[in-house]
Amino acid sequence: MLAIKRTRRLDPDPAFAATFRALAPRLPGSADAALARVRAEGFERFAALGIPTRRDEAWKFTDVARIANRPMRPAAPVELPLERVLPYLLGGPRARRLVFVDGRLQPQWSHTGGLPEGVIVESLARAAETRPVALAEALAGLDDGRSFTALNAAFADSGAWIELPAGVVLDAPLQLLFVATGGEPPVMSHPRCILRLGDGASLSLLETHVGLGEGAALGNAVLQLALGPGARLEHDRLELLGPASALLAKLDGSLAAGARYRQTTVVLGGALVRNEHEVRIDGPGVECLLSGVAVPSRGEEADTFVRIHHRAGGSHSDQFFKSVVEAGGHNAFAGKIIVHKGAQKTNAYQKNDNLLLSDDSEVDTKPELEIYADDVKCSHGATCGELDAAALFYLRARGIGAETARALLIHAFAAEVIGRLGDPTARALAEQRLLARLGGGLDPALAASVIGEAA
Secondary structure (H helix, E strand, O other): OHHHHHHHEEOOOHHHHHHHHHHHHHOOOOOOHHHHHHHHHHHHHHHHHOEEOOOOHHHOOOOOHHHHOOOOEEOOOOOOOHHHHHHHOOOOOOOEEEEEEOOEEOOOOOEOOOOOOOOEEEEHHHHHHHOHHHHHHHHHHOOOOOHHHHHHHHHOOEEEEEEEOOOOEOOOOEEEEEEEOOEOOOEEEOEEEEEEEOOOOEEEEEEEEEEOOOOEEEEEEEEEEEEOOOOEEEEEEEEEOOOOEEEEEEEEEEEOOOOEEEEEEEEOOOOEEEEEEEEEEOOOOOEEEEEEEEOOOOOOEEEEEEEEEEOOOOOEEEEEEEEEEOOOOEEEEEEEEEEOOOOOOOEEEEEEEEEEOOOOOEEEEEEEEEEOOOOOEEEEEEEEEOOOHHHHHHHHHOOOOHHHHHHHHHHHHHHHHHOOOOOHHHHHHHHHHHHHHHOOOOOHHHHHHHHHHHO
């Protein structure tokens, strides 16, 4: 049994333990005994769980050890000019935001003023001072058997505590911007975000991960999400990393009766980007819509792992994920709908479509259903294919160049997801980055019209 366990997990690099011993006294909330104890227990849990290998079913498509199991360090303070960050400040002039660079809050670019009474939006470091007991409970309360979640609890150095009371509707988006500059040896950051919406509360959240510079970086992010009855959350995620940067992001969510959660993720860049979703539907009338598109190119991996638990009947979930895999790129999707006993009248759908642009593009897809109720409507499917030769010929016959025709078809494929981004500034940025990747002289106006039709 021990031999089997060792093949599924690797012992963490000793540098993790040395870094934790050195850093623990300086982490947010280290002066609070309960919070310090939770951090120490988190690191012990990480060391016991180890680094997963491909023999672990949840990681069978991705070799995470090559990215995550090596000596890393916290980044030294970095001063970035505003013009480097300005293109990624989303949501318009009325947006509120918290900006982090390599795990450090940048107050000069952050703004959370003018919030309605009772609303809390503060950095994790501030929450460690104002509510250390609640933060310790939140960190300890998520034990999902995942080693990187435990590592995040130990090192959590950035992120936010966001809380909206019942009935509060924020009239402008809230952005969480995480910038990684990288270094050698690689630098690491561990954002933990706790987001709680009361009954009927509503929020538009823009979560943005950006890589600047050529250095290597690992972001290990965890978002704990709790939506009360009737709450609404529109969640746009842009992940625009550098060629040596990696992001491991875990979302753990619970949705109460009548809640509505809509998330759209766009992945454009990154040595390895893995998005994990564990969502529990705990009441009737819930709507959970998850969609995403990834465009990995040579040497890049994008990995999506989804588990939606229908634990109460009469709710609806929808998973719609796409990938455009360029030469030498790799995309993986593993999604499961679990309809628990008694969750009658569940309506759940899952689809994964993949476009391969080269003979050495690689896709792994694994859609699954697990149903323990007999009055449900559930379906799933996956497709993998190349560009339609007939459609290319059609465009070429009308005077469109080969590269532009190719770019237009790829753009149209991805536009169906990009058009779901709720915030117009997020859509514009995703569009800009996609066009830069596609090349081919594609007219932005023509591309924008495709996005508009998809939306």
